[in-house]
Amino acid sequence: MSKLKVEDMSAQHHDVLARADASEAEAEAMGTATRERAQAPPKPIGVASVAPGEGFREIMGSLGADIIVSGGQTMNPSIEDLLNAVRAVNAEHVILLPNNGNVILTAEQVDPLAEGCEVRVVPTRNLPQGISALLAFDPAASLDENVERMLAAIATVRAVEVTHAVRDTSVNGHDIKLGDVIAVVDDAITEVGSDYLEVIEAVLKSQAIKPELVTVYRGDEVGVEDADALVTSLRTTHPETEFELQAGGQEHYPYVLSLE
């Protein structure tokens, strides 16, 4: 497991994914991984991050997360899942990124249980915040410094989660019908419409400051061609903004956008 220290980041990246798969597959496998890793001296600082979808997991691994815990909107990880992940990082200090508002409280209960390791939760409420936090991570910096950098980074990103209404309801003055496309911006439903493009356009139009970069994460139910067409259309109407399309692979949210 000393592979984590090898120079080839892509090998490390695959190692991360392999371990993430192990964690998902069975608890026993994770137990084995933990024991193997425990033999190597712990590194000073590491990151465990929660993410749904293969795409997000790969991206987070590529940005330096040591381990990715599967989890998301309807499959929140347990304290034990998070604790096992933190132990598997094998570091003196572990930064835990919940990446979902519903996971933050669970994540905060891990530190007292993680003997011999200090766990700090950076309260990322969504995946774009999680990515921003990881981009700010510096393995050479101290725990406090990293937490500070991450908190500053997540303040500069706006998350837009696009999904379908699961029932008729009325929220924030919007009458929402089952199946409507809704956009949740920083935890609040702000736009309702009949298709993705319409709703995303409405969100972009409502921004007081035009975003410089929009990263579009395509969910598992959206095809590449549809996502390409959506982004092409957005580029035409917003020539001053840079758009980047990534496969997020998340469930329930056909599109997650990060506005910077």
Add this chain to the structure above:
Amino acid sequence: MIHLVTDSTSDISPSDAQALGVHIVPLIVRFGEEQYRDGVDIDADQFYAKLARTDVHPTTSQPSPDVFAALYTTLLSSPDDQVVGLHISAKLSGTLQSATLAAKDFDPGRIHLVDTESVSGGLQLLVRAALDDIKSGDSAATVAEKATRRRSKVTILVLLDTLTYLHRGGRIGRAQAFVGSLLNVKPLIAVRDGEVVPLARPRSRSKGIEMIVEQVRGCAPLRSLAEFHAAATESMIDLEQRLSTVVSNVTAILGRIGPVVGAYSGPGGLGVACLGAD
């Protein structure tokens, strides 16, 4: 007379070198079998044009000791001649090693070599500061000593389009941690203690420039400032405009990242070097 010698990684243009009276020893840049002396057989424009046309990754090598020996022989023709040599970080290049080997055949008191732990704009600022020292009448030994002391006051920041060139060229150092990102990032690196270190991973060039400006602001008070680009003129204009609002007391030296350094920064690289006041 004290002669100042540096190498082509200082990115001092030939016309500036002549005006300043600095002797520049070229490193070598290669595309496969083709070999060019940096700044002599190939300039920045030709290099980036060639880089855009070829799939061959450029490599570089240090000047041979013979080149230094020939220059030292010419410069030390009178008994009162002395040489101060300021060179690229020994952790990044074997150039200083070649110079040191060549110097062994001369009176050790007449050649003073300094590992500036720097490169490009940073090296250039140290060279220009040393020229001021020579003008003000310092001895060769003092000039070298001051340059050695000053190197810790140099900050070099480079915003890259990609880490590919640094990675392939084997100079990536701790910025290795930035390799492999699946997201499009513009890595911001620094040269610290002669080595490349990672600073930040801004998602856009504009954000990266903002970070550079913040870092430079933190370096005040400045003695001098240099801004360099690798085929990224527009970005440098943007940087210069933003920097001029935070640094008003010094005039920035604007230049190009030359072929040898450009083989590691890659096209699109944008660099700033600043030297803190003595």
